[in-house]
Amino acid sequence: MAVQPQTNQTSATGTEYIVRCKDVVKEYMMGTQVVRALNGVTLDIVRGEYLSIMGPSGSGKSTLFNMIGGLDKPTSGSVFINDVDMAQLDAQELAFLRCRTIGYIFQTFNLIPVMTALENVMLPMIFGGLSTDEAIDRGIELLKLVGLGERLHHKPNELSGGQQQRVAIARALANNPQIILADEPTGNLDLRTGKEIIELLRQLNKEQGVTIISATHDLKMVDVSDRIVWIRDGRIDRVEERAAVEVRVGDVEGTPG
Amino acid sequence: MRKDGRQVERLQLPFRVAFHISMQSVRIRFWRSVITAAGTVLGIAFLVSVLTAMMIQRNSGAITDPSERYRMTWLVIMSLLVCLVGITNAMLMSVTERYKEIGTMKCLGAYDIFIVELFFIESALVGLIASVIGWFLGVFAVVLIKLFSDGFKVFGWISLGEIFLYLILSIVIGTLLSVIATIIPAQVAARMPAAAALRVEV
Numbered sequence A: 001m002a003v004q005p006q007t008n009q010t011s012a013t014g015t016e017y018i019v020r021c022k023d024v025v026k027e028y029m030m031g032t033q034v035v036r037a038l039n040g041v042t043l044d045i046v047r048g049e050y051l052s053i054m055g056p057s058g059s060g061k062s063t064l065f066n067m068i069g070g071l072d073k074p075t076s077g078s079v080f081i082n083d084v085d086m087a088q089l090d091a092q093e094l095a096f097l098r099c100r101t102i103g104y105i106f107q108t109f110n111l112i113p114v115m116t117a118l119e120n121v122m123l124p125m126i127f128g129g130l131s132t133d134e135a136i137d138r139g140i141e142l143l144k145l146v147g148l149g150e151r152l153h154h155k156p157n158e159l160s161g162g163q164q165q166r167v168a169i170a171r172a173l174a175n176n177p178q179i180i181l182a183d184e185p186t187g188n189l190d191l192r193t194g195k196e197i198i199e200l201l202r203q204l205n206k207e208q209g210v211t212i213i214s215a216t217h218d219l220k221m222v223d224v225s226d227r228i229v230w231i232r233d234g235r236i237d238r239v240e241e242r243a244a245v246e247v248r249v250g251d252v253e254g255t256p257g
Numbered sequence B: 001m002r003k004d005g006r007q008v009e010r011l012q013l014p015f016r017v018a019f020h021i022s023m024q025s026v027r028i029r030f031w032r033s034v035i036t037a038a039g040t041v042l043g044i045a046f047l048v049s050v051l052t053a054m055m056i057q058r059n060s061g062a063i064t065d066p067s068e069r070y071r072m073t074w075l076v077i078m079s080l081l082v083c084l085v086g087i088t089n090a091m092l093m094s095v096t097e098r099y100k101e102i103g104t105m106k107c108l109g110a111y112d113i114f115i116v117e118l119f120f121i122e123s124a125l126v127g128l129i130a131s132v133i134g135w136f137l138g139v140f141a142v143v144l145i146k147l148f149s150d151g152f153k154v155f156g157w158i159s160l161g162e163i164f165l166y167l168i169l170s171i172v173i174g175t176l177l178s179v180i181a182t183i184i185p186a187q188v189a190a191r192m193p194a195a196a197a198l199r200v201e202v
């Protein structure tokens, strides 16, 4: 089960990259036609930053989410998480990465419908080997953190969209991940609830130091992001940094062409 | 916590937790479970009705034609096979309905085998309950029919011990049938990619 040690790719400036995408290309076959969803994306993401990926519908945001999250493999190019090339990982190591290193948040919340809020939050911890008692304690603590201490035993269909997304955030945090990956986390929420969720994510990013990578069309995200990557037709169009740079951001290589 | 990325510990799904999830799944998706159960109920009801009818006939002193026995055995086997296909079909539909849930579980770290396990426990539970119902219906139907044709002396021809044996037989065959029918659907489910969690429609 050993993976060959990778060369440490932390740059000379001391900036620590948690995710590195190198020339990532992803093609899908649609019948006989090839759809190029990602067309050479090179992007380094700094540990602890709040990064938003913006772009029009069909530009490849969700595809990039899949690549970074280890949910799908690039057609060519590579994705490194903590300097480990994901292409080197076997199924079991990928499952471990998904369980421990990354927390996922989806547009459609994706709570397991047959489980209560608390059970949903406990599931990744149980997978990770925690005892039921430990998982219950931490699950309650996390649900309190996201403001749902009173809704522990509700089923997802008994919760509002905003509440479900809070449970999903608590679940994403279950195993203390280094990265939270969110695909349009506010896409199915009204303006106010969306704002609350964004603020919660920002708070977690600041307080717990978790790196947040969020694909979104939601311009409300712009205010809280450290960096915004605009993609168009599967390529990085431009990268905007917030004026007041709080994290040290390494340079981002533009896509060739 | 993995520091250097080298050592990978095994993730786990304790049986108790898997059982709880499957049980909730059967309960909450009640009508889907009923559809899956229908195949087993019918198959077992037919099997038990044949057995019960033969027992009553035997105990009533009527002569049984051996060729009739072969014919019935053949019919029962065929009916169980048809039920098997029915259960597989219902389970496959259930799997396609749950693509997002399965993908999500994989995003949380589930191995393929966890997904297989959940579907097997679920089908065993449904098979067990369906077998008991099928057994009851089979016995009930035959006794009722014989009651009409032969009157109360039917009760003298019924051996409760044998009826009880049919219950055990039903549970074994019905549960097995349900689990076997789930082999293919469970494999389809296990192969569902984690990325299915993001899919909007199917």
Ligand SMILES: Nc1ncnc2c1ncn2[C@@H]1O[C@H](COP(=O)(O)OP(=O)(O)OP(=O)(O)O)[C@@H](O)[C@H]1O
Residues within 6 Å of the ligand: A028, A029, A030, A035, A036, A037, A055, A056, A057, A058, A059, A060, A061, A062, A063, A064
């Ligand atoms: N599984 C797939 N099979 C075939 N084509 C796909 C698949 N997934 C994505 N695509 C195509 O890849 C392109 C990028 O899709 P993607 O879902 O990444 O866009 P997106 O930026 O997330 O859009 P949206 O904002 O609407 O969610 C689209 O043209 C889409 O049709």
Ligand SMILES: [Mg+2]
Residues within 6 Å of the ligand: A061, A062, A063, A183
């Ligand atoms: Mg998308």
